[in-house]
Amino acid sequence: MKLYFYNTLTRQKEEFYSIKPGEVGLYTCGPTVYNYAHIGNLRTYIFEDILKRVLIYNGYHVKHVMNITDVGHLSGDRDMGEDKMEQGAAREGKNAWDIADYYTQAFKKDIARLNIVDPDIWVKATDTLPEQIALVKRLEEKGYTYRTADGIYFDTSKFKDYTKLSHQDLEALQEGARVERNPEKRNPTDFALWKFSPKDSKRQMEWDSPWGVGFPGWHLECSAMSMKFLGDQLDIHCGGTDHIDVHHTNEIAQSEAATGKRFFNFWMHGAFLIIAGGKKMAKSAENFLTLENAFLSNDINPLSYRFASFLTHYRKPMEFSDEGIEAARNGLLHLQNQVRQVVAAGIGGDKAISAEYKNKFLGAVNDDLNMPRAMAVIQEMLKSSVSDTVKLTTILDFDRVVGLNLDQLDQERALPEAVQSRVDARITSRTSKDFATSDRLRAEIEAMGYLVQDTKDGMKIIKK
Ligand SMILES: [Zn+2]
Secondary structure (H helix, E strand, O other), X not given: XXXXXXXXXXXXXXXXXXXXXXXXXXEEOOOEOOOOOOHHHHHHHHHHHHHHHHXXXXXXXXXXXXXXXXXXXXXXXXXXXXXXXXXXXHHHOOOHHHHHHHHHHHHHHHHHHOOOOOOOXXXXXXXXXXXXXXXXXXXXXXXXXXXXXXXXXXXXHHOOOOOOOOXXXXXXXXXXXXXXXXXXOOOOOOEEEEEEOOOOOOXXXXXXXOOOOEEEOHHHHHHHHHXXXXXXXXXXXXXXXXXXXHHHHHHHHHHHHHHOOOOOOEEEEEOOEEEOOOEEOOOOOOXXXXXXXXXXXXXXXXXXXXXXHOOOOOOOOEEEOHHHHHHHHHXXXXXXXHHHHHHHHOEOOOOOOOHXXXXXXXXXXXXXXXXXXXXXXXXXXXXXXXXXXXXXXXXXXXXXXXXXXXXXXXXXXXXXXXXXXXXXXXXXXXXXXXXXXXXXXXXXXXXXXXXXXXXXXXXXXXXX
């Protein structure tokens, strides 16, 4: 079945194609590790996880790279403000390297709790300094850079199509960007490739470079890393919608200026999480909800949040509230109970995946990851007249995409070895119409504390 994604670059749903047949290079912008991820950030990683699982479900081999921003992300837009890592270090009285390690581990724990599949390659910004410096040199040789008192900048006026991703009006953008003061910048949209360490104080994270001691600009790392690890497989690049106007726009400008080639064919962006009342969640705001304080500390399975995120399409803002948490929790419990019922209901019946529902499910997820529709298909399937064993096989197949650990419910009811071996033997004896053996095995299973029922859907084994 064909696969369609909405591409921010072209502003339309397009049929997906990969550069190399059967393989996809996927780059997802990772966290800036100066604080915990809030659940708005995590929504984006869930959307990217679904994207990756859908690609795999469609038979692609995916090579996924995610960066860890542990230097160079400043608190203000357009290279103003303080380095967030140094801010985090000052806030907690630790050094920036320890802060980075601590919050990297916290992030990895969060995504594991959400059953997000790890990238194939994790890469820290501070581990790719040589590649980032080489990229600035390349841009310098091609005449795209200039020097100011505080760093080396990219001249955006030299790159035509600067706004091809954001589709913004460049003049309006220049006006908007003018409010921030850096009189040495030639154009308000120009951005730092390399920033110098301040003369009056020593930074905790700084490196030598051909231009002087300092640190890389935030946008640089994602270009350097994706080209290093994905090279000729620049298929899909993702992030939150807040990355479109500046971060991803600048990544495209510096990468395409350096290579003269198109940088990524597909750009996909996840929408914000909005707190009931209309506020966007931010680390600086009071409503800084994390997996820990919104779910774990209230004894709510964090997968409830994963479940909740499926009910709003990834390109639409998702509203979040206490009632929303409660509804998500109940929604997941309900689904788990439905699956437990089909698990308990049949053994030894037809184990084929329902082609009808698989088709419907694929139709939903392949249509720009339409998870609300996919969840409706799951409900339709579970309530349908297909047999319980088929329901189980089918839902476990869908779980390869939804990732709600439904297979654990199947394992939960795993029978003791001695019972299972007799069940297997009884299925064989019934198939060969050896009813004497079948009856003997039934008596043995019942003596072990289980009821045996033969139904049209197969054998049911129920604990007495
Ligand atoms: Zn990035």
